[in-house]
Amino acid sequence: MSHSNDVTEKLNELLEKNYDAEKGFQNAADDVKNERLKAFFGDKARQRYDFGHELKAEISKFGGTPDKGTSVKGDVHRAWMDLKSALTSDKEEEVLEEAIRGEKAALEEYNEAINEKELPPSTANLLIKQRNAIERTLQEVKGLEEAFD
Numbered sequence: 506m507s508h509s510n511d512v513t514e515k516l517n518e519l520l521e522k523n524y525d526a527e528k529g530f531q532n533a534a535d536d537v538k539n540e541r542l543k544a545f546f547g548d549k550a551r552q553r554y555d556f557g558h559e560l561k562a563e564i565s566k567f568g569g570t571p572d573k574g575t576s577v578k579g580d581v582h583r584a585w586m587d588l589k590s591a592l593t594s595d596k597e598e599e600v601l602e603e604a605i606r607g608e609k610a611a612l613e614e615y616n617e618a619i620n621e622k623e624l625p626p627s628t629a630n631l632l633i634k635q636r637n638a639i640e641r642t643l644q645e646v647k648g649l650e651e652a653f654d
Contacts (some may be wrong), residue, residue, distance in 0.1 A: 512628060513569030515618050519632070520560040522614055524527035529607055533600045542597055542649065546604075549642055556635050563628055596654050601650040608643040615639060 534546035561571040603618050615636035619629055 509567040509569070511621075512624065513564050513567045515621060516560050516567075516628070517569065517572045519560060519614060519618055520557055521562065522611060523553045523557045523560060524572075526607060526611060527557065533604060537600055539597055542600070545645070545649065546600075552638065552642075552644050553635045556638075559631060559635070563631055574580070583625065597653050598650065601646055601653060604646045605643065608639055611639050612636060612643065 527637050530546045530550035530553060534550060537543055537546065564571045615632055618624070619632050619636060624632075
């Protein structure tokens with residue numbers, strides 16, 4: 506596999522994760538009653554939408570074809586969260602816990618991609634910018650979770 510194929514494959518994995526996160530944040534915004542959380546999750550869904558467009562542009566730059574959908578694993582997880590949310594009375598706390606779990610997983614994925622030896626500097630910079638935003642989101646979600654305890 507060529508270098509550009511390796512890079513586009515890794516970027517497509519991150520793109521798929523961003524599709525999952527976008528959909529997850531949108532579902533979270535739909536599931537919670539608290540207006541502050543609705544706005545927060547809606548904002549994060551838009552952020553991940555923007556991340557997706559940035560990744561698509563980067564993939565195209567390497568001659569790759571961007572993936573177009575969410576992962577099966579993400580779809581199954583969202584279905585489980587929808588069921589769990591429907592059955593629990595403390596939706597806000599449950600949704601925040603899942604957001605924390607998802608952001609931790611995203612950080613791992615981004616750190617793995619950033620540590621690729623052959624990653625071009627422009628791509629590394631994009632991924633670092635996105636990872637740093639995810640780190641900030643994780644801290645914000647943790648703060649919100651403490652407020653709802």
